[in-house]
Amino acid sequence: MIKYFKFFYGYLGNAVFVVLLASLFVALLDGVGLTMFLPLLQSVDSGEGGQDLGNLVIIIEWLQSAGLTLSITNVLALIFVFFTLKGIARFIADRYRVVLQQRFANRMRLTNMRLLAGYDYQAFTGADSGRIQNTLSGEVLRVMKSFRNYFLALQHGIMLVVYVALAFIANPRFAVMVALGGLLSNFIFSRIYRVTKKASAQITRDTHSFQGFLIQSVSSFKYLKATNLISTYKEKVDQSVRDIESQNKRVGTMNALTTAIREPLVMLIIVVVILVQVNVFGGGIGAVVLSLLLLYRGLNSLNGLQSSYNLFLEGIGAIDNMDAFTQELKAQQERSGRVAYPGLSEDIRVQNLSYDYGKPLLQHLSFTLKKNETLGIVGESGTGKTTLVNILCGLLKVPEDTVLVDGEDLNQYDVVTYRDQIGYVTQEAHVFSDTVFNNVTFWEANTPENRDRVQRALTLAHAWSFVEEMTDGMDTVIGINGVTLSGGQRQRISIARELYRNVELLILDEATSALDSQSEQLIQENIESLSGKYTMLIIAHRLSTIRKADKVLHLLGDGAYEIGTFDELRERSPEFRTMVDLQSIER
Template identity: 45%
Template sequence: MKGSNSGSFRYFRYFYSKLRYKVFVALILSLAVGVLDGFGLAMFLPLLQMVGGEDATASGEGLGGMEFLVSGLDSIGVTLTLHSVLIMILIFFVFKGVMKFCQGYYNVLTQQYFIRKLRLQNAKMLGNFSYKSFVTLDSGMIQNTMGGEMGRVSTAFKNYFSAIQSGVLVAVYLGLAIITNFQFAILVAIGGGLSNLVYNRIYKKTKQTSKKITKGGHVYQGLLIQNVAFFKYLKATGLMDLFYAKMKSAIEYIESSNRKIGFYNSLVVAAREPLVITVVVLVILIQVNVFSQNIGAIVLSLLFFYRSLNSLVELQNHWNNFLNVTGSLDNVIAFGEQLKKAQDSNGIEPYTNLNRTIDLENVSYGYNGENVINNLNLVIDSKSTVAFVGESGSGKTTLVNLIVGLFYPDSGEVKIDGVNIKNLKKETYQSKIGYISQDPVIFNDSIFNNISGWAEKTPENINRFWNALEKAAIEDFVRTLPEQEKTLLGNNGIQVSGGQKQRLAIARELYKNIDILVMDEATSALDSETEKIIQENIDHLKGKLTILIIAHRLSTIKTSDKIILLKNGEIEDQGSYRELISGSKRFNKMVQMQEI
């Protein structure tokens, strides 16, 4: 593993940060397996000394430094007869089997614990990820990292710790070898070092290819998301074949990289046995011809040698398998760090209700160094209806996003009843906000769960559900469905029309116990008749909720208490509809051109 020590220790620190003491329990179990196996093997040499007869006894002669094992047994009154040696061999290997089971099952439990913890941590951090940072991320990268990459990280974890455990066994056998015969230890070190040279080049190639697989996975997942999201457009415009060509290229890139990984893995597996046998033969020749040792005297050394070399090759195999997926592990680590660096701050003051005002004081906000909102001051009274109008890019949506806490101002303050929004517990505040956008959010679930937010089906909740549907002018449609509220809406509401999706999204917000209702082009996808019905129902909410409207269509803002006319992130004018018609030339012109 030349050249990878600093990297492998970095991975160890990462795994340790998630597992803590569990790492060392796994290593102790591996140590126990190796020691018990070594003791069991050592007992075969006394067994060979008793070849002369059933009643023969044995001594520790020929065990070298391992003679302490026989001396220890003798000190507790165990004489090495055929029966006692066989029993001791059985005891050592039974206990080794027990430890091996504990090691294997503990590895499974630890692996599942690690992946569960990693998934939960990333899901939690993604949920608390800064909205400003989120909009700059590639959706394909998020899906690939949170989905397919987790399986590869699980494989990385398994092979990394299998490699370490194999390393522990190598160390145990080398330790026993040093105790038994120092010359043997030197030969093992030389043999292991030479065999490691064969693998180093393969390791480097494997790691490079693993990174390519991760990169290809991001691209493919991104294209897959777009294929589903834009399926109708691609189908209707004849672009599906061209898009398929892009997906084909991404798939072939991944397939080519996986093929290379398979080649390197096959090479590692194929080289294992010849390397082991080659070093075994060389050691025997050196022990007999150079050190003039009898074959019988080197049997125990051979057993330890073969065991240690097998463990070394196992280590190399696991390490190569680990390198196969290091690209995924590096990606998940980097993704976690990215999420961690852009976590939303959260206040400690709970929010209950909006009783007085929302105040924006000298608020500025921008993207990439360019302000979208410039030193803006605004007061919104509780339970008033306020509309924001202006041309595209004037800052309407950004201003509302600041009010609902999707991000905080670069300078200035947004205050809710006099409390800086940064000091509020965000979940208590945002749970009281209803948000209806131009692109309705429909979950792949039943109508009831979509509207109620997965609430329990109590009589009270069912009654609230049908009342919300009625206010959103979609109750009659749901009543006609065979499954009614149990009807599944499909991916992004594919089972219903655009207008029906919008009305369902409106019903969801009307179902909730909210203080603030945001309507961002909410009725733009509706026909005039349905829009009129919904508008009448929303008008009934005037004076009960604080309603913030972003709209271009005149009908949605005409009855607003206040209209804010924005231009280049600043308030150009404000007032009621009548006041702006008579006092603002630009607003008057916009009305005449029906731009709002």
């Protein structure tokens, strides 16, 4: 329990103690009010001054010393006031717990989203997408539910302590016997707790798998549908759903069992203790009525504690996963410099760069890319083209003074301000199920000024001609993944977004490889029209895309490379010349 208290305390701080103090106050009001109820009525009725109060007779003595006449009217009014105050206190305590629950969920989500945004890219490539998706969505709801049940369990625990303490003051021997019975009942529930805890952890693992399958089924829907492999894949998803259902039924059975045996256990303990009190110790029922009433409420609180604790255990797997996930994000935060990036003035220089993924990819690579120049990058798959781009984006870290921007080490710059000046267009165009305007502006305000900027960006990207003909122009919704657009149109929307951002470095990673010849030609003309206006890196399999680049970097594999203009490489490099001939590139 302490471990999870620390988990909640980490998000809410000292506010958790306010919840506990409020619960204690409610318990005291309830316990003292209940303590007053029966003895005071007996006192008024018999005039005997509360002989069954035991040590709690001080309550009547205190009221009398305060000048209160113990008439039936005064006693009933006092009891009413006490329980009214208890109701008000309960409302305040429960309302505050709800506020804290929402604050806790909000901070947990925002903390993890902030940490995810700063997550090291290399660590992210090895992460489980299903786990990330599930942890940031479904698991948050399970943790919230556990938060509620955890503090309900603590509230029941506090009330139990108060009731037992008051009962002990009234009749110590009777209270001890009932308390021992309550402890014995806890052994019965311990088995239920173990089963619930184990099932909770399994539900978390199964839900991770389900979310992973779901993400992949959506992203690969067209392929799965076209090949009818969706039926086979559906079986994997169905099995994952059945696994989750099985564990949830197991947890539900444990909760039903807890509810079913709770009251019979309470009555069994009370019956046994009364029999012992009467037959073994020779006491009367009247002497233990108050203690019996308090302990009955105490045992109900014990059962409430056990029930809430079992419900808390339903989500314990989610809490453990959330805590582990947060700690992993914290441990893998991206390293970044502190200097704000001022913008590119002269050039980007790569000096003696080496990088490998188990085998050499880039070895002693050096080149200079001047501002507003275009560098084409070609080579077979696996030679390090995308790795080089990832390094230049600051996604992969390299030793100091390996990548220099205007003569300054890239590692010294705040990587966030540096990336603000990078535009990135990939083979799979990243468009969203929203309007053209929102896709280009990334949900900036829909003002006349921004609409003018969008039109200029679309025009530069050679996209305005088809956007203008849409039903609602730039306010047209383009569907999931831009399903209403052709591949070339999606690419031009993506390029327009980067131009709208007014970036300095524009990266096109296989931006034309998935397009038909006509679309490729349009994108190629678009790229050529941007030459000299932006510093560009173009990764291409089709050499026609980088035919007019200022420089071409040819990666040969095993770290070897060659660099020069397109014509220079064709003249001096047999490998490059072979690529040119195979693609029938004319001089």
